[in-house]
Amino acid sequence: MAHTLLIVDDSASMRQMVSFTLKDAGYEVISANNGKDALAKINNAKISMVITDLNMPEMDGIELIRQLRGLPGFKFTPIVMLTTESQDSKKMAGKQAGASGWIVKPFKPQQLLDTIKKFVK
Amino acid sequence: MDMAQVHRxxxxxxxxELLTELESALLELEExxxxxxxxxxxxxxxxxxxxxxxxxxxxxxxxxxHEVETVFDQVRNGSTSVTKDLIDKTLKAGDLIRCLLSSNGAVDESERQQLISTFRQMAAPPEDKPVHVGSDNPAGALRESEEDEKLYRIRFRPxxxxxxxxxxxxxxxxxxxxxxxxxIIAHLCDIPSLDSMDPERCYTYWDIILSTAKGxxxxxxxxxxxxEDSEIHITIIDDSGNSIDKPIYKKLGEILVERGDLTTEDMEQVLQKKKLFGEILVESGLADPSKVEAALVEQQQIREAQQKRQMSAAAASIRVPSEKLDTLVNLVGELVTVQARLSQTAGLRNDTHLLQIAEEVERLTSELRDSTLNIRMMPIGSTFSKFKRLVRDLSQQLEKEVEMVTEGAGTELDKTVIERLNDPLVHIIRNSIDHGIESPETRQAAGKPRQGTVHLTAEHSGDSVILTIRDDGAGLDKNAIRAKAIEKKLILESAELSDRELFALIFAPGFSTAKKITGVSGRGVGMDVVKQSIEALRGTIDITSQKGEGTTITIKLPLTLAIIESLMVKIGDEYFVMPLSLVEECVELTSNDIERAHGRNLANVRGSMIPYIPLRQRFLLGDKDPAIQHVVVTEVAGERIGLLVDSVIGEHQTVIKSLGRMYRDVQGLSGATILGDGSVALILDVPQLVQWG
Incomplete structure (x- = not known):
């Protein structure tokens, strides 16, 4: 069965590009505009991995990671942050909230897929 | 328009939209x-x-x-405040971005540079690193530089x-x-006793000896x-650049000392005694067994690396006529049968000595079997290169532009399988180029690159190999297939078929939808023959297609033809075997369950209804059903279907013997095998059984 990945980004073009890349690689994709939207869309779906932007309206990525880690099904789920901030502070805050890794924008589709392979069988 | 264009x-x-939002936010900010x-x-x-x-x-x-964002980030955390000047400049930046985004993109570069430096000045302390734009290497991935092969020792303690x-x-x-x-050697010595263990923590750490040219x-x-959170040590322990002529590798003790797992004094003390060094270390508790093992593995790997380098200079292989190999495989097959008999007899005798010998023979036989079958394995790559030539010639002949991309050339398959695979693959590739890939002009008109691509990939999946032939051509025309099938009276006009069933029709004898017959293909002989040859190899073939995007043909083949792992079952007094790779699980079915299903052949397996074929009736094996029967759940072509048998005996090494000419066409059976007691068990052809019900 194909893995379902959750992609959270407020930029529609990023969502489109990432979903296209992931679907093309055979993954199922759920996409959401921001943290709040993501939490609403999870809906008991079995998510194999979460890819989230950090800066978003309503609920940002770090808060989303924190909340996800508190949910019963997400204790061990890989969560990767998409970030333009290559500064360590954001990255560390994300890691402390429970993120598994990060990808720095801009990235190439193949780099995204390579990173996913680190976390999903 | 290609995908990148669509994304842009x-x-x-x-x-x-964002710029419009920005503008209104700025105007409100002014207030x-x-x-x-x-x-x-x-x-x-x-x-x-x-x-x-x-x-x-x-x-x-x-x-x-980036520059504007930096300033606004500072505004956000309070170190700068919003001024009219900032709003002016930001509005100006917004206008400039709009121009940059518009398709002609004609913008005064000096104005852009000026704005950039203005914002840089606004950003208070200029500690910021410049943004890396369009770099190829952010996430660290994809840094590939080919170097000489080196041996690394990695300790990874997460x-x-x-x-x-x-x-x-x-x-x-x-x-x-x-x-x-x-x-890889896992160190388990830190795992605490069960009552104090927290299953959510990782206590294991690893030593990895890796030989790679990737750097x-x-x-x-x-x-x-x-x-950042793990302990990771990476050390180069053997460099292929030096020490070619004198193979020197470190002694076990030296390696342990170098790693800090043992002190020099301890080592020397132990060396006084004359026993195997590793054994003494473990016995005397100076080092953990896993650490000693890790060091031993390292030593061996270095030794192997050095030997390999020496060997490659000398002759590395010998040529043997393939008949000799065939004889060898046959003999091993006989041996496996005799060994099964020995094990069975020993089991009945209740003689421990005999049992021990039987077990030893069993172990050796299975090793012998594996390495013999391994000799016959060849990489499929040699055939791939033939196809490249085929593609080149065909595309010239048909005036199309086609590129062939292959992947997994190193995938190994039984020599006979590779040979018998040649013709079907030639056929499929021909079809792809002739019917699938369009002419360059048509492709261009459809917004595709002029050059079509045929992907040929091979990969391992469990005990089978999966071959995929994928083209990015026109795809199958469902309506044309349907019309043709109705014309050829293969289906009724009213038939409702899924895509999969519809595509499967092209494997029917005498089926061809090409409008004109070319010299290359289109005579309607072919796909049915392809299917037959693949099935003769005990493989399956599957086709999917998307109109306008291309067609993918997937062939799944067993690794070898001679000996398979199988599941043995019993119906009445008869034994049957089926390939274990197809079996998912076995469940009991009582006469009560059967009553409850009201005459339908459906078994309830944890809530899902699985149809089954009652083999007793299918093979007309007379006797009455026992009170408890078993459903062997198999997966064929993505469907779960059960086979109802009396009892499940267990796993069995099956040496496949073909059936005599009289029985070759019997449906539902693909061969026979000889059991330990000399009797014969028939091999079930599960896909065919499922197909014919």
């Missing part, structure tokens, strides 16, 4: 310069334009927005909390394995997300 277009639209919501809104607009802009190749936009960050250390080890030849950066990249 989507970004343009989005950026225009109310401390509203955190408005500042956040402006920051996010810039942030998104920057991030996505760089993704889609708008580097000039990204560079400018943080105990690693599971809670969603990282599976085994996946990292798997990634290392993909880099080259790799030996140390590739290894570091594997650990990029865990390097």
């Amino acid at each position: 277009e989507a970004f343009r639209e989005e950026a225009h 109310n310069p401390v509203d955190a919501n408005l500042i956040g809104c402006a920051f996010r607009a810039m942030h998104t334009i920057k991030g996505s802009g760089a993704m889609f190749g708008f580097y000039e936009v990204a560079e400018l927005t 943080s105990p909390d690693i599971f809670l960050t969603g990282t599976d250390p085994l996946l990292l080890l798997k990634e290392l394995r993909d880099l080259g030849k790799c030996r 140390i950066n590739a290894i570091k990249d594997v650990f990029i997300f865990v390097e």
